[in-house]
Amino acid sequence: MLAGKRITLIIGGGIAAFRALELIRRLRERGADVIPVLTAGGAQFVTPLSVSALAASKVYQDLFDLTDEAEMGHIELSRAADLVVVAPATADLLAKMAHGLAGDLASTLLLATDKRVLVAPSMNVRMWQHPATRRNVETLRGDGILFVGPNEGAMACGEHGPGRMSEPHEIIDAIAAALGEGPLAGRRVLVTSGPTHEPIDPVRYIANRSSGAQGSAIAAALARLGAEVIFVTGPASRPPPAGVQVISVETATQMHDAVQAALPVDAAIFAAAVADWRVRAPSGRKIKKDGKGGLPRLEFDENPDILASVAQMKKGRPRLVVGFAAETDDVVANATAKRARKGCDWIIANDVRPETGIMGGAENAVTLITGEGAESWPRMTKEDVAARLAGKIADRLAGEK
Numbered sequence: 001m002l003a004g005k006r007i008t009l010i011i012g013g014g015i016a017a018f019r020a021l022e023l024i025r026r027l028r029e030r031g032a033d034v035i036p037v038l039t040a041g042g043a044q045f046v047t048p049l050s051v052s053a054l055a056a057s058k059v060y061q062d063l064f065d066l067t068d069e070a071e072m073g074h075i076e077l078s079r080a081a082d083l084v085v086v087a088p089a090t091a092d093l094l095a096k097m098a099h100g101l102a103g104d105l106a107s108t109l110l111l112a113t114d115k116r117v118l119v120a121p122s123m124n125v126r127m128w129q130h131p132a133t134r135r136n137v138e139t140l141r142g143d144g145i146l147f148v149g150p151n152e153g154a155m156a157c158g159e160h161g162p163g164r165m166s167e168p169h170e171i172i173d174a175i176a177a178a179l180g181e182g183p184l185a186g187r188r189v190l191v192t193s194g195p196t197h198e199p200i201d202p203v204r205y206i207a208n209r210s211s212g213a214q215g216s217a218i219a220a221a222l223a224r225l226g227a228e229v230i231f232v233t234g235p236a237s238r239p240p241p242a243g244v245q246v247i248s249v250e251t252a253t254q255m256h257d258a259v260q261a262a263l264p265v266d267a268a269i270f271a272a273a274v275a276d277w278r279v280r281a282p283s284g285r286k287i288k289k290d291g292k293g294g295l296p297r298l299e300f301d302e303n304p305d306i307l308a309s310v311a312q313m314k315k316g317r318p319r320l321v322v323g324f325a326a327e328t329d330d331v332v333a334n335a336t337a338k339r340a341r342k343g344c345d346w347i348i349a350n351d352v353r354p355e356t357g358i359m360g361g362a363e364n365a366v367t368l369i370t371g372e373g374a375e376s377w378p379r380m381t382k383e384d385v386a387a388r389l390a391g392k393i394a395d396r397l398a399g400e401k
């Protein structure tokens with residue numbers, strides 16, 4: 001799928017640098033040419049010889065190498081590729097990019113290039129979460145730099161959290177999407193995500209424990225495959241992924257309206273944990289205790305079923321409608337009934353009993369229920385569930401254009 005494409009790959013100095021070797025191999029298997037650039041830090045983790053052997057190319061390392069300037073100057077090098085990829089992108093490289101520093105070959109290329117730049121961050125979780133890195137990432141996103149990852153998980157330094165470089169296959173998908181070559185290129189896909197908040201009064205609301213992690217991961221995986229993703233999210237505790245169109249809402253009614261406004265789409269995935277009821281008449285003022293132990297009376301109305309309203313459309317229905325079923329009992333039986341009741345094509349059932357640690361956690365164990373039956377997937381990270389689902393969605397939509 002990447003035949004004839006040229007990728008400049010900048011390998012930064014992080015423990016994930018060794019995975020850049022696998023990335024080179026996979027890129028070449030797909031027909032791409034790789035122009036490798038190794039930073040001084042990168043060369044501490046992988047040797048120029050192994051990079052050059054896998055890329056079947058000279059490795060560029062030094063800004064002031066006269067032979068290189070005679071063969072291909074650094075400005076030319078910065079423009080020779082269809083895409084510039086930085087993997088691993090260290091905190092130091094991101095900071096240099098954000099500030100426009102150009103003290104070595106890698107940062108000079110990144111400043112001089114006229115091509116799109118995709119970065120795959122990799123660093124310790126504290127470094128990723130540091131306000132300086134947060135600022136730099138914001139700046140770079142604003143500059144149009146594309147991000148893939150980082151993923152969450154156990155890290156080489158023994159800590160756990162976001163900071164692991166994306167898997168080589170995820171980086172390849174992001175490269176294909178950046179080059180407009182992903183299997184979902186030209187497809188418009190809607191994803192709902194996160195909880196909804198239903199106000200009681202100006203300071204209180206009814207909510208649920210959804211973090212938005214699974215919906216976010218699905219949106220990111222679909223975008224990596226080249227889809228145009230409309231991401232309608234309630235107040236989630238995670239930031240939305242890069243590269244998607246974000247529509248932030250608070251209540252189920254707002255989510256319903258935002259979904260209707262986003263139609264038509266090729267596929268719609270309803271990962272949001274929508275509140276089933278809303279308070280009939282939220283108070284305009286903070287409700288006060290009456291001082292006598294009396295309880296406030298709240299009346300409820302049922303919220304619109306957003307998934308059902310789309311799945312049961314007579315005209316303009318998305319070709320694929322996917323729901324989730326968060327259950328605590330008889331997971332597969334309940335989810336199978338829910339699929340029929342709501343009229344969606346697929347439903348993804350998950351067991352959200354507290355002891356599973358799934359709601360709000362990093363992992364998920366799901367059963368995909370389609371018209372053909374139920375398929376249980378092993379417990380895996382929410383990113384892996386998302387990647388597998390996105391692949392299935394791409395297969396399903398393939399050839400239907």
Ligand code: CTP
Nearest residue numbers: 270271272274303304305306307323324325326
């Ligand atoms: N959903 C929706 N709008 C609602 C309620 C649910 O779009 N008002 C969607 C969810 O995003 C999910 C699916 O419907 O994809 C099932 O959600 P779930 O909470 O499991 O089911 P409910 O319909 O709320 O059924 P119940 O609470 O009775 O289990």
